[in-house]
Amino acid sequence: MKKRIYELLMLVIGAFLFALAVNLFVIPNDYGEGGVTGITIILYYLLGWSPAMVSIVLNGILLIVGYRLLDKKTTLYTIIAVGFNSLFLYLTEHWEISSSEAFINAIFAGLLAGVGIGLIIRVGGTTAGTTILARLANKYWDWNISYALLFFDLIVAGFSIFVIGIEKTMITVVILYVGTKVMDFIVEGLNPKKAVTIISAQHDSIAAQVTKLMDRGVTVLRGSGYYTGQDKEVLYIVISKQEVSMLKRIVRAEDKNAFVTIHDVRDVFGEGFIDISK
Numbered sequence: 274m275k276k277r278i279y280e281l282l283m284l285v286i287g288a289f290l291f292a293l294a295v296n297l298f299v300i301p302n303d304y305g306e307g308g309v310t311g312i313t314i315i316l317y318y319l320l321g322w323s324p325a326m327v328s329i330v331l332n333g334i335l336l337i338v339g340y341r342l343l344d345k346k347t348t349l350y351t352i353i354a355v356g357f358n359s360l361f362l363y364l365t366e367h368w369e370i371s372s373s374e375a376f377i378n379a380i381f382a383g384l385l386a387g388v389g390i391g392l393i394i395r396v397g398g399t400t401a402g403t404t405i406l407a408r409l410a411n412k413y414w415d416w417n418i419s420y421a422l423l424f425f426d427l428i429v430a431g432f433s434i435f436v437i438g439i440e441k442t443m444i445t446v447v448i449l450y451v452g453t454k455v456m457d458f459i460v461e462g463l464n465p466k467k468a469v470t471i472i473s474a475q476h477d478s479i480a481a482q483v484t485k486l487m488d489r490g491v492t493v494l495r496g497s498g499y500y501t502g503q504d505k506e507v508l509y510i511v512i513s514k515q516e517v518s519m520l521k522r523i524v525r526a527e528d529k530n531a532f533v534t535i536h537d538v539r540d541v542f543g544e545g546f547i548d549i550s551k
Contacts, residue, residue, distance in 0.1 A: 287354065294383075308404065311445075379444050380451055383447070390404065466512070469510045473531035492509040517535065
């Protein structure tokens, strides 16, 4: 229950931040955006149509078309995110901030959009539109979500050149790039994992201490030294970045001559981490 409440809260906060990016920095400066949001902004510039209403209509159509390709949780969370995003676009459409610095406005537009969409994707939702395409590209072709989203968004942003001009479109590309890097950090970088391999004569005691003190699973691999030809037991453990210091203390206490390698890991699926079906 607590996890579900947390995820719903992240959906709401993410939708709010994304709406702020559009209403505080994108539209007041005549910038563009990617995806369905970019289309709604173009229609706003050309016809004066409300981005909130156009967003919910277009995203609703895309959800109807694509819901069979998404799991139930993603579909539900997407509906919630799109609904709140449209609501916040409407509620904040008259909010403004006094800033005439094009570069600063672009940076903050990308920052807020990246954090907002990142929070939504991190808990398993999407903002519909090209985000659905990005998640599908990740699911079936293993594309990085952030860069898949940038790819699809750039296609949409390219068409805005005929409405906002080449200079504003160039700034829009900067916004999308900043948003992508921030989103990438939110989705994958807040809780980095480390894969650790340990070769030690005291592998049994190290594994016992890791299991007891850190409550982490330990995999024992069979290996042999090439030069000596002696059989060796190799421990393989996946931990969070914050747990590295504790693991080092355990190894140091059990065997100061142990051989340890630590690697960065981008994605970890399985028991104790992320469900591979997500």
